[in-house]
Amino acid sequence: xxxxxxxxxxxxxxxxxxxxxxxxxxxxxxxxxxxxxxxxxxxxxxxxxxxxxxxxxxxxxxxxxxxxxxxxxxxxxxxxxxxxxxxxxxxxxxxxxxxxxxxxxxxxxxxxxxxxxxxxxxxxxxxxxxxxxxxxxxxxxxxxxxxxxxxxxxxxxxxxxxxxxxxxxxxxxxxxxxxxxxxxxxxxxxxxxxxxxxxxxxxxxxxxxxxxxxxxxxxxxxxxxxxxxxxxxxxxxxxxxxxxxxxxxxxxxxxxxxxxxxxxxxxxxxxxxxxxxxxxxxxxxxxxxxxxxxxxxxxxxxxxx
Amino acid sequence: xxxxxxxxxxxxxxxxxxxxxxxxxxxxxxxxxxxxxxxxxxxxxxxxxxxxxxxxxxxxxxxxxxxxxxxxxxxxxxxxxxxxxxxxxxxxxxxxxxxxxxxxxxxxxxxxxxxxxxxxxxxxxxxxxxxxxxxxxxxxxxxxxxxxxxxxxxxxxxxxxxxxxxxxxxxxxxxxxxxxxxxxxxxxxxxxxxxxxxxxxxxxxxxxxxxxxxxxxxxxxxxxxxxxxxxxxxxxxxxxxxxxxxxxxxxxxxxxxxxxxxxxxxxxxxxxxxxx
Numbered sequence: 001x002x003x004x005x006x007x008x009x010x011x012x013x014x015x016x017x018x019x020x021x022x023x024x025x026x027x028x029x030x031x032x033x034x035x036x037x038x039x040x041x042x043x044x045x046x047x048x049x050x051x052x053x054x055x056x057x058x059x060x061x062x063x064x065x066x067x068x069x070x071x072x073x074x075x076x077x078x079x080x081x082x083x084x085x086x087x088x089x090x091x092x093x094x095x096x097x098x099x100x101x102x103x104x105x106x107x108x109x110x111x112x113x114x115x116x117x118x119x120x121x122x123x124x125x126x127x128x129x130x131x132x133x134x135x136x137x138x139x140x141x142x143x144x145x146x147x148x149x150x151x152x153x154x155x156x157x158x159x160x161x162x163x164x165x166x167x168x169x170x171x172x173x174x175x176x177x178x179x180x181x182x183x184x185x186x187x188x189x190x191x192x193x194x195x196x197x198x199x200x201x202x203x204x205x206x207x208x209x210x211x212x213x214x215x216x217x218x219x220x221x222x223x224x225x226x227x228x229x230x231x232x233x234x235x236x237x238x239x240x241x242x243x244x245x246x247x248x249x250x251x252x253x254x255x256x257x258x259x260x261x262x263x264x265x266x267x268x269x270x271x272x273x274x275x276x277x278x279x280x281x282x283x284x285x286x287x288x289x290x291x292x293x294x295x296x297x298x299x300x301x302x303x304x305x
Numbered sequence: 306x307x308x309x310x311x312x313x314x315x316x317x318x319x320x321x322x323x324x325x326x327x328x329x330x331x332x333x334x335x336x337x338x339x340x341x342x343x344x345x346x347x348x349x350x351x352x353x354x355x356x357x358x359x360x361x362x363x364x365x366x367x368x369x370x371x372x373x374x375x376x377x378x379x380x381x382x383x384x385x386x387x388x389x390x391x392x393x394x395x396x397x398x399x400x401x402x403x404x405x406x407x408x409x410x411x412x413x414x415x416x417x418x419x420x421x422x423x424x425x426x427x428x429x430x431x432x433x434x435x436x437x438x439x440x441x442x443x444x445x446x447x448x449x450x451x452x453x454x455x456x457x458x459x460x461x462x463x464x465x466x467x468x469x470x471x472x473x474x475x476x477x478x479x480x481x482x483x484x485x486x487x488x489x490x491x492x493x494x495x496x497x498x499x500x501x502x503x504x505x506x507x508x509x510x511x512x513x514x515x516x517x518x519x520x521x522x523x524x525x526x527x528x529x530x531x532x533x534x535x536x537x538x539x540x541x542x543x544x545x546x547x548x549x550x551x552x553x554x555x556x557x558x559x560x561x562x563x564x565x566x567x568x569x570x571x572x573x574x575x576x577x578x579x580x581x
Contacts, residue, residue, distance in 0.1 A: 016486070017406065017486070018406070020406075020486045020487075021402045021405075021406035021408040022402070022408060024398040024399060024401055024402035024408075024490075025398070025399055025402045025403075025408050025409070025413075027394075027395045027398060027399070028395055028396075028398070028399040028417065028457055028461070031395065031450070031453065031454055031457065032416075032417070032420060032454070034435070035428075035432065035435075035450065035451065035454040036420045036423065036428070036454065038431065038435065039427075039428035039430075039431035039432050039435065040428070040431075042430075042431035042434070043427065043428065043430070043431055046430070046431075101326060104319065104322060104323055104326070105323060107316075107319050108319065108320060108323055109316075113568060113569065113572055114568065115323055115327060116572070117564060117565060117568045117571070118327050118331070119326070119327055119330055120564065120571075121330070121331060121334055121561055122330060122333075122334070124511050124515075124560045124561060124564050125334070125515070125556070125557040125560065125561070126514070126515035126517065126531070126532040126535075126556050126557065126560075127515060127517055127532070128515075128517050128532040128533075128535045128536055128556075129337070129532070129535065129553040129556050129557050130333075131535070131536065132337070132535055132536075132539065132549060132550070132553050133333040133334065133336065133337045133553070134333060135539065136333075136336055136337070136340065136546070136550075137332075137333050137336065139349075141349075141351060142349040142350060142351055142353055143353070144336060144353045144355075147351070147352050147353050176330065176333070180330065184571065184572070184575065185575060187572065188571075188572045188573075188575045191572055233421075233422040234422075236422070236424050237424050237425060237426075239425070239426065239517075239518055240517045240518065243517075243536070244535075244536050244539070257424075258424050258425075258426045259426075261424075261426045261427065262426050262429070265426070265429065265430055266429070266522070271430055274430065275430065278424070278426065278427035278428070279427070281424050281426075281427055282423065282424070282427050285419075285422050285423070285424065286419055286422075289415075289418070289419055289422050290415070293415075293418075
């Protein structure tokens with residue numbers, strides 16, 4: 001197949017070429033077979049059985065019953081809602097803020113790279129360290145945040161323990177932790193823009209907003225696409241800060257899909273049900289990935305996939 | 306061109322705004338660092354104490370000794386270095402194969418990428434059973450291999466476009482002059498992709514150093530990485546805030562230092578070859 005598609009003539013080498021290419025790919029394929037394909041098939045198999053670790057009867061085939069139960073489970077839908085909040089915050093808050101910050105830092109003199117790296121500190125420290133830092137900040141009685149609010153006469157919210165504020169509190173942490181990462185990607189994209197194009201536009205007499213909307217944004221589109229792709233799909237994995245700060249509570253106010261799956265699997269040991277949840281997530285993530293990759297494509301140039 | 310007053314005023318304003326943003330973003334980190342050097346009586350106070358009366362490094366000795374911080378540091382270093390090295394070898398091979406030879410076409414490329422987005426919780430149960438079947442629960446091997454699975458797709462993704470951008474004529478002329486494909490790959494293509502390779506090595510190290518979920522599920526007492534130690538100390542009544550802050554600092558500083566050391570590769574390496 002490869003030999004047929006290739007336009008450049010390299011017929012004598014094509015067999016060796018192909019063999020070399022697959023040898024380089026072999027370790028990856030072996031690893032993915034064991035650590036991605038196997039667990040997926042296993043989860044698929046468990047998801048059609050009533051497999052509960054705590055009940056010592058053999059698991060029976062139940063068809064799609066687990067999936068049907070998922071769809072009528074109010075806790076599932078509330079976890080979907082929480083997951084959607086995390087995604088919405090990425091698209092409507094983190095991305096615009098990151099674009100603004102990337103433009104701000106891009107206009108700095110020589111130390112712009114250093115400034116972006118300093119900003120990146122929240123992203124590179126461990127999420128469990130992040131959880132600890134914010135447990136201190138949000139501390140009801142002794143935290144610096146409530147102290148400052150008290151000085152301003154704005155009251156003493158309980159933050160992560162409040163049904164209405166727990167989710168916004170976590171979204172704030174997510175914003176703090178991951179907006180810098182988007183800034184890095186967009187800043188790298190801005191640095192790679194051809195300076196002569198922007199210069200020519202300015203000489204032409206275009207004002208700043210014309211340059212931004214007509215030239216910068218279209219040129220940045222692939223980078224913005226990659227940034228969105230990475231962060232939207234990563235937000236499905238949000239787990240650590242929930243585990244450390246709220247454990248999904250109060251009630252199920254901060255239980256996202258990943259955390260709900262974890263609870264079903266590792267606290268209640270409903271492995272069949274948890275596997276159905278996992279498979280549904282995987283399908284949604286794969287479909288979203290395929291759709292978002294379209295955003296990163298440019299005519300005539302290589303795409304990410 | 307001589308900058309006008311207006312232009313230099315705007316530049317100053319921009320620098321000020323940047324400093325303000327950086328300060329706000331660093332506040333939680335600074336609060337951790339300050340707590341780490343506070344004596345025990347000043348951890349929890351109302352009103353909070355913004356600077357300790359005397360700098361107390363006892364938190365660090367307590368964190369390293371009593372709370373297993375030293376073992377955590379060694380284990381984290383072993384896991385993160387092992388996973389980074391293995392990921393780089395496997396990932397650079399695969400990325401070159403994809404970028405230069407289009408191995409497996411779009412389908413393979415997308416399949417590899419989709420592993421990156423696989424929610425860990427979705428494969429946690431089967432992977433637990435998998436490592437248990439090999440007797441590898443609570444082992445460095447399991448954690449290193451598990452992290453490699455998540456590092457490789459990211460490495461492939463970033464490096465693939467880099468290898469596509471490298472002009473193949475240099476490798477081809479080396480082949481004509483009698484070099485093997487292996488030598489053309491190792492001696493010509495890999496050095497050209499170096500900035501991107503350093504960037505993905507850094508990000509792989511950071512991911513493996515910080516990873517929490519699989520570390521919680523796959524390890525117990527034999528392997529304890531730093532991120533796992535933290536939340537266990539935050540339970541119960543007598544929470545030693547100062548020594549937790551010290552452990553958190555010990556967990557945070559190495560990746561921060563490494564990122565600053567390799568900072569210039571980060572921006573160059575992560576442009577994804579997206580804009581040429």
